Amino acid sequence: MSFQKLDELGHRLEALGHALAILGADEATQMAVGGGEARAEAMATLAGMHHRMATAPEIADWIEAAQDEALNEDQAAALREFRRQHLNLTCLPPEFVERQMRTRMRCEQLWRDLRARNDWAGFQPALGGVVDLVREEAQLRAEALKLDPYDALMEQFDPGNRVADVGPVLEELKTFLVDFVPRAIDVQEKRLAKRPLKALSGTYPVDRQRELGLALMAAVGFDVTHGSLSVSHHPFCGGVPTDVRITTRYRTTEFLSALMGVLHETGHALYEQGLPREWAHWPLGKARGMAIHESQSLFVEKQIGRNPAFWTWALPMVERHLGEDWSLDDILPHVHRVERGLIRVDADEVTYPLHVILRFELEQDLVAGRLEVADLPEAWDARMQAYLGLSTIDNPADGPMQDVHWPSGAFGYFPSYTLGAMIAAQQWTAIEREHPDVSADFAEGRFDRVNDWRRERIWSQGSRWSTPELIERATGEPLNADHFRRHLEARYGG
Amino acid sequence: MSFQKLDELGHRLEALGHALAILGADEATQMAVGGGEARAEAMATLAGMHHRMATAPEIADWIEAAQDEALNEDQAAALREFRRQHLNLTCLPPEFVERQMRTRMRCEQLWRDLRARNDWAGFQPALGGVVDLVREEAQLRAEALKLDPYDALMEQFDPGNRVADVGPVLEELKTFLVDFVPRAIDVQEKRLAKRPLKALSGTYPVDRQRELGLALMAAVGFDVTHGSLSVSHHPFCGGVPTDVRITTRYRTTEFLSALMGVLHETGHALYEQGLPREWAHWPLGKARGMAIHESQSLFVEKQIGRNPAFWTWALPMVERHLGEDWSLDDILPHVHRVERGLIRVDADEVTYPLHVILRFELEQDLVAGRLEVADLPEAWDARMQAYLGLSTIDNPADGPMQDVHWPSGAFGYFPSYTLGAMIAAQQWTAIEREHPDVSADFAEGRFDRVNDWRRERIWSQGSRWSTPELIERATGEPLNADHFRRHLEARYGG
Incomplete structure (x- = not known):
């Protein structure tokens, strides 16, 4: 009876969520330029309705009462996620949420x-205002969830992740990478001295790049009857699981960035398309969190899409669509390029984690009050020098002003990126343990074994397990930096 | 205070309406084939939320209380439309609405x-079930609105239209057309005997047709910053006033059908784009009704788009985009082609009203119980013979099974089409009275004077007036068939 009410609520929230997802994708791909104001107004109103509906006072009673009802296993799991969602949504007073929203938007x-x-x-000063409120938010969440403040922030993105667990793993990875980055670059330089990089220059018409992208997407498992590929300024994977909207953007002078972007978003899409349909209107039916989501996109982009075996199969397709006759020795140096740089989103898989760890460390200090916003440029620069040997002291735009996350108040999110990379590598190890020859599949354009494994262990599980539980159940062990380390050593260590 | 509540309600309903409009357009143009089930579920849920929100019991109290509040003129008009919408939505018991929905969907x-x-x-038998419920619906609406049953049905589509007013006008038109159709065909045959129809055959690439369509749309006033043109199986004009979505479909063997379709939908779009922005979240800010909407689409398609002066200007554009060098004497016989046929949607502007009047007469008889569904094939055939000299007795698929309107329960809608054609002609007369040389504008590709007139008199008025009031205020007289008759005589009477 009470569970039934939650179930009906789920359908209403799902309808609003569906509308918001499609309106969002439409805004980025189809909307007329003058339609923005009314769209923003409509979406804000719908989001407000969603929030009010999801936080209605009677829901706590329904959740309480449903405990005593005879529920099957799925329903019991669904109830747990209803409770978690409700707690996360209601632990901030509405007055605080509004104040924070205004501060974030202004910043x-x-x-x-x-x-x-x-x-x-x-x-x-604007960022300072946001950080003040984040500290307050972390405190409020911590009290409601009985967690440490920074853990309470991470809990929104990756339920179950705790600094006590992920902190040491990231620390270990950092120690390894600070040594490994110069080594990998050295190896690369020696290789390039023998065989210089073949320039990726040419003219690659957008429609041919698009067809190539669609062909690769479909081959790696994207269900084209439940999704599509279009163009937007910022690539994303949006829409709904039955109609996943992937976007990319093209340059006509090179094709790798669009292609790799498409593979990355395809990884997100496979997860969404593989979520359990019968739970679609419950929080239980949603993807587990940002780290697991990123592990799926990085699995396709890095574990599959930068695997030499993949390119054995993909290069003839590139030739067919773009008329470019590359050898494996031509393409791999591009696909495996390592470069120190200031910009996180442009970083390769070797240097990327250091960008993330820098932010992870700084934002913990900010939340704990050990670091003030005024001291950020120096703190950022010091770590950038230590980790990548680069300075941002005269260039805060590419230092603490680089990302939208902090101005928009998203603290606790950054670790997800690198946790995702580690989880992807850990999944790869687990799959290879079961199927030692799985790389050879890729050379034949076969992805069913990696997909079946991930469908069963990850996609179909929705939000049934916490992030650490899901990792352990899928791979047989807790998060472990060794797999990612070994992956990097094998690919970049010479 | 109470008006304030209605105003806030308006914002919420507008957000849901916005979502439903964009989701609908997206479904027809972008949605992945496998996304239909979840989309239908989401849209049904949102529509249900919209209905429940718009019919909440407290709204009647707000409307009542707002009468006594100090309202400005706009607010007073808005209140009147809130009341009308509320009455129309609440005059059927929810139990009845559900029963009717099931019957209609099955049929x-x-x-x-x-x-x-x-x-x-x-x-x-299925149509019989729908008609039984339509009779019941008409009775329920009639009691609530204190109108005759068929008037109460029409009231949903064209507020203020009454059989006592529009019936005689349509009757007069019918009498004229039954004589005029053979005359027009005779004139056409004599002309074609002298100069045979030049075949519209060739290869017209879709992208060139699309560019031509966009160029004509923009020229006749479509604001491309607040709308777009794409492809769908059934052409429509959807979206929201700040982002109007027009669609068409193309054949590569001829270009006129897509082009005329685009002009028709552009007429709808101009109305939507011209609605008063500041009222957008009130029922007052919506288009007045189906007849007025159709008058705007037919104004662009027939009064502008089939005017020889328009083609003086448009032909060079056709040549530029499609490389087809037509003379006015080549194109006008296509644009003004008259043909007796069984299918309403394929009919030209001369024969079309007879299709509508046939349905208008039959559905009045059905609603009043003077005609039973079992007798429809004979009744349809008899009128088809009398009005157009064609028989459908062996072909009910093109007789009483022709349109989706009756199976879907939309009785009282058909007259809007022909009322729209008459209103368009009446507006044209009124504009020519003010600007006797307005046709000459078209030869120069200028549409500002016709658009300014319609913006001021029609578009900007939203739902401020009833349909007959709007006609009279805009054109200076009540609905009058003479203008449409004279239009047809001038164009087709030889």
């Missing part, structure tokens, strides 16, 4: 303007 | 299947 708008002008002094 | 599904098989016997 994010300011950021768009001031980052372009490299104006830290103008930006600092 | 519509059956119709899709049985029409293709020309199976009247299988279809008749």
Whole structure:
């Protein structure tokens, strides 16, 4: 009876969620330029309705009462996730949420303007306001969830992840990478001295790149009857599990960035398409969290899409679609390029984790009050020098002003990126343990064994397990940096 | 205070309406084939939320209380439309609405299947069930609105339209057309005997047709910053006023059908784009009704788009985009082609009203109980013979099974089409009275004077006036068939 009410609530929330997802994808791909204001108004109103509906006071009673009802296993799991979602949504007072929303939006708008002008002094007070509220938010969440403040923030993105568990693993990875990055670059330089990089220059018409992308997407498992590929300024994977909207953007002078982007988003899409349909209107039916989601996108982009065996099969397709006759020795140096740089989103898989760990460390200090916003440029620069040997002290736009996450108040999110990379490598190890010859599949354009494994262990599980439980159940062990380390050593260690 | 509550309600309903409009357009143009089930579920849920929200019991109290509040003129008009919408939505008991929905949906599904098989016997009982409920609905609406039953049905589509007013006008038009159709065909045959029809055959690539369509749309006033053109199986004008979605479909063997379709939908779009923005979240800010909407689409398609002056300007554009060098004497016989046929949607502007009047007469008889569904094939055939000299007695698929309107329960809608054609002609007369040389604008590709007139008199008025009031205020007289008659005589009477 009470569970029934939650189930009906789930259908209403799902309908609003469906609308918001499609309106969001439509905005980025189809909307007329003048349609933005009314769209923003409509989406804000729908999001408000969703929030009010999901936080209605009677829901706590339904959750309480449903405990005593005879529920099957799925329903019991669904109830647990209803409770978790409700707790996460209601642990901040509405007055606080509104105040925070205004502060974040103002800071994010300011950021768009001031980052372009490299104006830290103008930006600092606004970010300070956001950090003050994040500290307050972390405290409120911590009290409600009985967690440490930073853990309470991470809990929104990856339920069950705790600094006590992921912190040491990331620390271990950092120690390894600070040594390994120069080694990998050295190996690369020696190789390039013998055989220089073949320039990826040419003219690659957008429609041919698009067809190539669609062919690869479909081959690696994207269900084209439940999704599509289009163009947007910022690539994303959106829509709903029955109609996943992937976007990319094309340059006509090179094809790898769009192609790798498509593979990355395809990884997200496979997860969404593989979620259990029968739970679709319950929180239980959603993807587990950001780290697991990123593990799926990185699995396709890095474990599959940068595997030499994959390129054995993909290169003839590139030739067929783009008329470019590359050898494996031509393409792999591009696909495996390692470069120190200031910008996280442009980083390769070797240097990327150091960008993340830097932010993970700084935001823990910010939340704990051990670091103030005024001291961020120096703190950022010091770590950037230590980890990658680069300085940002005269360039805060590419330092603490680099990402939208902090101005928009998303603290606790950054670790998900690198946890995702580690989880992807750990899954790869587990799959190879079961199927030692699985790489050879790729050379034949076969991805069914990696997909079947992930469908069964990850996609079909929805939100049944916490992030650490899901990792352990899928791979047979807790999060372990060794797999990612060995992956990097094998691919980049010479 | 109470008006304030209605205003806030309006924002919520507008957000849901926005979502439903964009989801609908997306479904027809972007959605993955496998996304239909979840989309239908989401849209049904959102529509149900919209209905429950718009019919909440407290709204009647707010409307009542708002009468006594100090409202400005716009708010007073808005309140009137809130009341009208609320009354129209609440005059049927929810139990009845659900029963009717099930009956209609079953009949519509059956119709899709049985029409293709020309199976009247299988279809008749289902349509009988729909008609029984329509009679009941008409009675319920009539009691609530204090109108005659058929008037109460029409009231949903064209507020203020009454059989006592529009019936005689349509009767007069019918009398004229039954004589005029053979005359127009005779004139056409004599002309074609002298100069045979030049075949519209060639290869017209879709992308060039699309560019031509966009160029004409923009020229006649479509705001491309607030709308777009794409492809769907059934052409429509959807979306929201700030982002109007027009669709068409193309044949590569001829370009006129897509082009005329685009002009028709552009007429709808101009109305939507011209609605008063500041009222957008009130029922007052919506288009007045189906007849007025159709008057705007037909104004662009027939009054502008089939005016010889328009083609003086448009032909060079056709040549530029499609490389086809036509003369005015080549194109006008296509644009002004008159032909007796069984199918309403394929009919030209001369014969079309007879299709509508036939249905208008039959559905009045059905609603009043003067005609039973079992007798429809004979009744349809008799009128088809009398009005157009054609028989459907062996072909019910093209007789009473022709349209989706009846199986889906939309009785009282058909007259809007021909009222729209008459209103368009009446507006044209009124504009020419003010600007006697307005046709000459078209030869120069100028549409500002016709658009300014319609923006001021029609588009910007939203739902401020009833349909007959709007006609009279805009054109200076009540609905009058003379203008449409004179239009047809001038164009087709030889």
